[in-house]
Amino acid sequence: MSKNIFKISVGYVITFLFIITINFFIPRFMPGDPFTYLSSDESGMNVTYSDEEMQKYKEYYGLNKPLGIQFVNYIRNVLKGNLGYSIILNDEVSKIIISRITWTLGIVIISIIISCFFGTLLGAVSAYNRNGLIDKIIYSVFMIISEVPAFIIALIFLFYFAAYLDIFPLSGGFKPFVEYESSFENITDIIHHGVLPAVSLSFINIGNFYILSRNSMIDILQKDYIITANAKGLNKSRIILRHALRNAILPIVTRIFLSLGTAIGGAVLIENVFKYPGLGTLMREAVFFRDYPLIQGIFLIMAVMVIIMNLTADIVYKKLDPRLK
């Protein structure tokens, strides 16, 4: 048993080291650097630095040192918990990420709960009515939903629920420059702003949960004990929820943890549609402007989250299915 744990731990440590190495080198191998600007957007200005100024900035951020030394320094700092200093945002990377990650995790977790709940439930209903009218309707709807990019859904929501019906705000994570009278008011405002991004994001995974649940349920529904339950005359919901879904849930549990990566990826686009203050907008900017420390920091945190989720999926799966112990 302890040998097994050792093996798994070594596997994760190697994965982690591989990720931080890739994380360091890939941004630096991209063409361009954080200080070269020759073009600009129409609404803004750009600064073209002289060679001397660029040299000064490179020295300041330690980018003038050989790549090997930069890498060793990076590893040393990561192990100390120091993710570096953002070149573009002029602040500590860890501080920037902490201020954003809660927003992203908030909508990602809620979206996974929504997509898991509705996807699984409707998958079970669909499987129970396999090849019937209900199954066909639900199946078709989910096939369409899975094919439409989530940001299009987000735009539709933005125009319809925020602009046309005016029941949700157009953008942001909370009302700016407002002093709340109570924490309840504050939380309500945050939820109000988070509904559309979270619901839009849930469309990224809902199709997967539906298909997984439907397939898994179809397998289970053919088992002898379900035939017995039917023969005993138990009601439909009891058969679906208690006997079938409970046993079909194993692959869904794994999917919950694995869908985190997809959801965070989707959040990049959704957050940009709603100007939601999460990691998505930040990631786009960091890559766009070659902010090496920030790119490294964001991808490192995301990689660590995915590793933790995989590990959790392993553990939970084994707990739920005694045969794997």
Add this chain to the structure above:
Amino acid sequence: MRRILGILLTLLIIMNISACSNSNDDTKAIAEETVESNNDIIIRLAGGDWGFPSPYLHYSRGPGGFKMYLLFDSLLEKDENGIIPWIASEWRIENEGKDYIFTLNDNILWHDGEKLTPEDIKFTFDYYKQHPPVWNSLNVNGKYIVKNVEIIDETNLKIVVDSANATYLERLGKARILPKHIWKDVKDPKKFHSEKAAIGCGPYRFVEYNREQGAYKFEAFENYWGPKQRVKAIEWVPVSDEILAFEKGEIDTVSPSPDIIGRYEKDKGYAIKTNKGFWGYRLIFNMEKRSELKNINLRKAFAYGIDREEMVDKVSRGAAIAASMGYISKEHIWYNDNIQKYSYEPEKAKKFLKGKSYSFEILTGNKGAEIKIAELIKMTLKDIGIEIKIKSVDMKTRDAAVKNKEFEIALIGHGGWGSDPDSLREIYGTDTQEDGSPSSNSLPGYYNEKIIELSQKQMKELDKDKRKEIIYRLQELIAEEVPQIPLYNTRSYFVFRPLKYDGWMYTYDHHYPEHCKLSYLVREK
């Protein structure tokens, strides 16, 4: 599935239009109701994170610096016609252009109540030498231009510069003045995140900044020494879609695309300004990599073979002007209209090619407009015998390739076309054989002694009229030589609600009213 997507998109557009139409009536109502007294006006503008508004922490690109300008004043300011007195009530230039003597206004206070003194000015110029701010006007050719600052008395000071230079008055005049009592102990200004870093002596004082939301709030500084503020507060708020936010009254100005400007033209609740053509696209030739481009006839074939008016119509939908071949924008105060002009004349272009055919690669960014421009160039040049291959990459990759001269022809878009015409020296007049600065905007492989000579001469000429003559001559020469092809300057729209606020103005050298400090202040009639 494509059909379904199509239906969804149609639905989206219909909802967009209906959403806009619905809010249009509301907007009129809001506009009619909001005839507020000036003291109560709160202007809301589209936000976005452009950094903390200190001279060291705003982002190097984008409009962050203009926000900082509202908090920090400088010795001089700009209006519609030129440089005007500001912290300095008057100035004179002595010692053959090496001494600048400024007389300061009295009773200028910092936002924390301390009084501004000549010591602050001296400290600022000394501090900037050690710690260059993000927008640094005080370095020329990599060297700091201020030799020293002498305080003459309580209201006068002398700034000694390294050489006589026509651009120095503007450069010294626009440096933002820092309060010595706050910055004197700051060793690393890039890590000075205290709210004190936003204390200036400008018309507005810092109230709030939220990086995640890209939200800022500034309020009128009640003890401001200069012109009275016309708005009580300026708020930059997060905006997902600017048109929707504008029509719902969440923001007070917008820059709509030419395709929807008609929505605002007939409505009295809105006013439209056309921004100055100080942002534009140009085509740079790399004559080091493709020596054929050193042939002036080939360059002229490009100039006659590219239909720039078509770009204005098709890419910018009419909201632009074909650029002057002398580079200086047609709306610049020193634009010379009597220079060689190049309209689309494919037959003339063919004559310049003398039956030869060529093939080049155009490097462009990945924005829609840039790709469309490149496609139009490809189509028109094909007719005269020049094959074009388009390579589209992201903005940073393109910029790096241009900097490292790894391109044949590059398409690039940027602002600053309204700035001091010394830009001609920076682009055309850099002696690349001596000063091979890869970060400058020079044209690889292009060398013209006369242009370099005039570029250097205008820089040292302190007499305004004589300098103007040189700049005019330079534009003539450049237009004849066609070292690169300025394509067009955009003239985007600026829509606002005049009943709420109508103070928007343009300085003589900038294209966007939101960025101009005087847009928010009472103007003398």
